[in-house]
Amino acid sequence: MGEQIEFDQAHQTLQEISEALENGRFVHVRRQLQDMEPEDIAHLLEASPRKSRDVLWQLTDPEDYGEILDELSEDVKDALVSKMAPETLAEATEGMDTDDVAYVLRSLPDDVSREVLDQMDTAERLRVETALSYPEDTAGGLMNTDVITIRGDVVVDVVLRYLRMKGELPEATDALYVIDEESLLIGHLPLTSLLTAQPDTPVTEVMDDADEAISVITSASDVASLFERRNWVSAPVIDENLHLVGRITIDDVVDVIREDAEHSMMSMAGLDDDEDTFAPVVKSARKRSVWLGVNVLAALAAASVSNMFEATLEQMAAIAVLMTIVPSMGGVAGNQTVALVIRGLALGHIGDANKRELLMKEAAIGLLNGILWALIIGAIVIVWKGEWMLGGIIAAAMLTNLLVAGVAGVTIPILLKKMNIDPALAGGMALTTCTDVIGLSVFLGLATLFI
Structure with missing residues (x-):
C-alpha cells in the first residue's frame, strides 16, 4: 500500500513538473527540485523526454549532481555527463564513491577523462586511478578504496x-x-x-x-x-x-x-539493459533492427522447411491448418526449460558435475508432457477432422518435439555459455528456431510419408 502511494506521488510530481515546464514556470520547477531527494530527481530525469530532461538538469542545483548521477541508469547518466564541462564534472564527483567516479570516467573520451582527473586533488585522483586499473565487471571495479x-x-x-x-x-x-x-x-x-x-x-x-x-x-x-x-x-x-x-x-x-x-x-527482447526509455528514434531503431534481422533469418529457416513440403500442403488443407500447433507447443515448453537453465547458470547451480542429471530430468519431463499432449491433441484432431492417420501423425510429431524441446532447452544455454555468448540474449531465439524446424520437419515429413 505504501509503495503504491509513493508511486502515485511520483507520477503526480512528474505531471506537475511537466506542465510547469510547458508553461515556462522555470522558477517554480527549480523550487520543487530543491525540495526533492537526489534519488527522486534521478527518477524524474529518467521518466522525462530528452528535451525536458536537459532543462531539468540545468535547473538542478549543481551541488546535487554527484548524488543524482549515482542513482541514474547508465544510458541517461552517459548522456548527461557527455554535456558537462570537466571542471563541473570534477566538482560533481567529489561526493561520489570511488567506484562510481570510475564508472563515470570510463564512459568519457580519454582526453576528457584525463581533464577531470587533473581537476581532482592528489589523494582522490590516486584512488580513482586505482579503481580504473581494474575491469569494470570485477571486484576491483566494484570496490571502494575508502576503508579504515x-x-x-x-x-x-x-x-x-x-x-x-x-x-x-x-x-x-x-x-x-x-x-x-x-x-x-x-x-x-x-x-x-x-x-x-x-x-x-x-x-x-x-x-x-x-x-x-x-x-x-x-x-x-x-x-x-x-x-x-x-x-x-x-x-x-x-x-x-x-x-x-x-x-x-x-x-x-x-x-x-x-x-x-x-x-x-x-x-530476451534483444534490447540493452541500460537503454534509455526516451532514447532518440534513430538510435533505438538501429539497435532493434539488428535483432529483428537475426530473427528474420530464423523465421526464414522455419519457412524453408514448409517450402520443402509444398506439394503435401497443397494436397491437404487440414495439414496447413494444424501445422502451427506442433512448433508452438515445442517453443513454449523449450522456453520454460531455457528460463530455468539460465537462472541456474546465473546462480551458479549448474556445472559439469550436475548438467547430465539436469539433462536427463528435463528429457523425462519432455517425454511425460509429450505423451500427455500427444494423446490430447491427437484425440482432438481425430474428433475434429475425422482422420485417424492425421491424429496419429500430429501426436507423434508432438511427442518428438516436446522431447527435443526439453533436451535443447538444457543444451543450448550451456553451449552458448561455453562459447561466451549470453544465453539470455540468444537462448530463446535459438531454442525457438530449433523447435520450429524440428516440429515442422517431423509433422510434414510424416504427413508426406503416410498421407
Missing part, C-alpha cells in the same frame, strides 16, 4: 580513541580491517565486537580471521553470489599478494543484482 584499517598489535581502547578522533565512518561500515606492517590483511574486527570488548583487550583476540576476503579479479556476478549466500554487509578486497586494496559494500552488490536482472529481462 587498524593494526593488530594495539588494544581496543586505542582503536576507539582513533575512531573518535576521526569523527566519522565510511557508509555501510560494519567492520574494521586489521593489517600488518606490510598492509597484508590478517583479519577484520566487527563493530559489534569492538563495542562490547574490554578496553584493554588486544585486537588480535577479538578480531575474526580474514577468510571473507575477495580477490580483486573475482567477477561481479560471483561477488553478488557470495554476498547473497553469506549475508555480508561489506567485504574486504585483496590483490594477488594478499594486500588490502579496498572493500565492497552491499549497496554496490544490490546494483549488480539489479543490473543482472534487468540485463536478463531486456536481453
